[in-house]
Amino acid sequence: MTEHSEAHQIDAIGLVCPLPVLRFKKRIQGLPGGAQVEFLADDPTARKDLQALCEIAGHRIEWVREEGEGVMRYGIRLA
Numbered sequence: 062m063t064e065h066s067e068a069h070q071i072d073a074i075g076l077v078c079p080l081p082v083l084r085f086k087k088r089i090q091g092l093p094g095g096a097q098v099e100f101l102a103d104d105p106t107a108r109k110d111l112q113a114l115c116e117i118a119g120h121r122i123e124w125v126r127e128e129g130e131g132v133m134r135y136g137i138r139l140a
Contacts (some may be wrong), residue, residue: 067097068097068098068099068136069088069089069092069096069097069098070098070099070100070101071084071088071089071098071099071100071101072084072101072102073085073100073101073104073107073122074100074101074102074103074132075103075130076102077104078104078106078107078110079110080102080104081100081102081107081110081111082107082110082111082114084112085098085100085111086114086140089139093139094139094140095138095139096135096138096139097105097122097123097137097138097139098136098137098139099134099135099136099137100132100134100135100137101128101134102116102132102133102135102136103130103132103133105131107124107133108133108135110128111135111137118140119137119140120137120139120140121137121138121140122136122137123133123136123137123138124136
């Protein structure tokens with residue numbers, strides 16, 4: 062299995078600050094620690110907001126990929 066097949070995906074494309082991070086926080090509720098989450102967003106401020114949230118909560122951003130047309134995909138390991 063690849064990392065993508067086991068990841069929970071959260072799509073925040075088309076949402077603007079602060080909605081992408083709020084969606085992330087809501088969708089990870091109930092997920093176990095260590096779960097892999099893929100988060101997609103096209104809001105330019107989402108990266109900084111997501112980094113701040115992960116630092117506070119102890120989640121780890123493992124990788125970031127540009128998907129094209131301003132969409133970024135983040136691989137996050139939950140604390």
